[in-house]
Amino acid sequence: MIRIGVFGANGRMGLALLEAATIKEQTQLTGAYVRSGSSLIGVNVNQINSAADKSVCFSDENTLESVDVLIDFTLPDGMRSHLKRAVEQSLPLVIGTTGLTADDMALLENAAKHIPIVFARNYSVGVNVLLNLVQTAATKFGDDLDIEIFEAHHRHKIDAPSGTALAIGESIADAKGWNHEEVAVYDRSQIETEKSQNEIGYSVLRGGDIVGEHTAYFATMGERLELTHKASSRMTFALGAIRAASWLQNKPVGLYDMQDVLDLK
Ligand SMILES: NC(=O)C1=CN([C@@H]2O[C@H](COP(=O)(O)OP(=O)(O)OC[C@H]3O[C@@H](n4cnc5c(N)ncnc54)[C@H](OP(=O)(O)O)[C@@H]3O)[C@@H](O)[C@H]2O)C=CC1
Numbered sequence: 001m002i003r004i005g006v007f008g009a010n011g012r013m014g015l016a017l018l019e020a021a022t023i024k025e026q027t028q029l030t031g032a033y034v035r036s037g038s039s040l041i042g043v044n045v046n047q048i049n050s051a052a053d054k055s056v057c058f059s060d061e062n063t064l065e066s067v068d069v070l071i072d073f074t075l076p077d078g079m080r081s082h083l084k085r086a087v088e089q090s091l092p093l094v095i096g097t098t099g100l101t102a103d104d105m106a107l108l109e110n111a112a113k114h115i116p117i118v119f120a121r122n123y124s125v126g127v128n129v130l131l132n133l134v135q136t137a138a139t140k141f142g143d144d145l146d147i148e149i150f151e152a153h154h155r156h157k158i159d160a161p162s163g164t165a166l167a168i169g170e171s172i173a174d175a176k177g178w179n180h181e182e183v184a185v186y187d188r189s190q191i192e193t194e195k196s197q198n199e200i201g202y203s204v205l206r207g208g209d210i211v212g213e214h215t216a217y218f219a220t221m222g223e224r225l226e227l228t229h230k231a232s233s234r235m236t237f238a239l240g241a242i243r244a245a246s247w248l249q250n251k252p253v254g255l256y257d258m259q260d261v262l263d264l265k
């Protein structure tokens, strides 16, 4: 039985993770961590999510006990402090937080010299298959191809484009031999020239309760291919992260992703 501790346990993903860790047979929820001073400390998790383990209460994120693998789906600030805690405690860490900078990625790479880490911007099977499919599409149409990525999420999401949209774009750039940051176009409002075929354009929608939708468009003269993934429940990501945690438990130190977990490389 793998004992799971969840940071940001009161967040949208945190609550889904408490449930996922409880319902999976090979895992046991033992830590539901919230910020120091939170009014939730001492409250039974089952009162907030009735599907979560009745025997666990929310606790202070600075008092980690009886846990084998930690999970972080928070915000970049939270991820940085949780990463430090995981290294101090020599505990494997599964990270789903998006909106990370290049400096954050360098922190992750450094931490992965000391502990095993899975970092993925999307824990669904479908998106991880999509990351391979877009590489085929990007390379089979030839050079006369316009590539655009659209993503839609709920009104509360604060980072844009989504981590998944960027992962899709980076996967395409890798296949084309491009430097992603040189070809990414995030805003066309100030550009007054025709687009080139050596770019990846991003567009974003935020509204309502959309869980997460991504489409990669491959448009050429006479035809257009659209590859779309739609997540309809946060449990998809939560169950993926629990799968990653089980996979990670006895792995050597290093930085892994969900394609490693799913054997998609
Ligand atoms: N990789 C994937 O598959 C997925 C990734 N995500 C990503 O997960 C992250 C969380 O999303 P979501 O659950 O919707 O967000 P929420 O805003 O619902 O939850 C954020 C959680 O992080 C906590 N938190 C924020 N800042 C800190 C901090 N500095 N220290 C400690 N805790 C902190 C919050 O605590 P408090 O309430 O006290 O502020 C809260 O519990 C986002 O980056 C999102 O993009 C989401 C879905 C899937």
Ligand SMILES: O=C(O)C1=N[C@H](C(=O)O)C[C@H](O)C1
Pocket: 098, 121, 122, 153, 157, 161, 162, 163, 164, 165, 211, 212, 213
């Ligand atoms: O914030 C979310 O909700 C999601 N974030 C991830 C991202 O930024 O790609 C994954 C998923 O699409 C949901």
